[in-house]
Amino acid sequence: MTTPDADGLLAEQLLRLTRRVHRIQKRHLAQRELGITPAQSRLLRTLAHYSSPPRMADLAERLEVVPRAVTTLVDGLEANGKVRRAPDPTNRRVIRIEVTDEGRKALRELRGARRSAAEEILAPLTDDQREVLGGLLNTLIDGVPERGLGC
Secondary structure (H helix, E strand, O other): OOOHHHHHHHHHHHHHHHHHHHHHHHHHHHHOOOOOOHHHHHHHHHHOOOOOOOEHHHHHHHHOOOHHHHHHHHHHHHHOOOEEEEEOOOOOOOEEEEEOHHHHHHHHHHHHHHHHHHHHHHOOOOHHHHHHHHHHHHHHHHOOOOOOOOO
């Protein structure tokens, strides 16, 4: 069993790692000169997972943020031509968010930036360490112990 101090240290390490990951991803985004913030990047990537354009409320729920935050992100992406608001064909009161051609191009660049950032972040780890880390992260994300980790 870990002591509270050890748990506090682990929590601090996770927070420091999260900040480092954010800084590195932000730098890789800036190098590609897309004019997209990390939060806008997340929204654009989330949009790409929908088979049809979602409502703002759907995005807020999936991103686990308040609807106002989605509005601000969509405003920025729309101003850059990456997304557009479109009326719902069945309910004129509903607005859907569509990825534009420019947005799809940005998504390809974002994938490259994320790969580059991941390579930089994970560079110190061996393949075996990466596999163990992936299992541990899944356990923390899911809140359910993963079998076969030996931990």
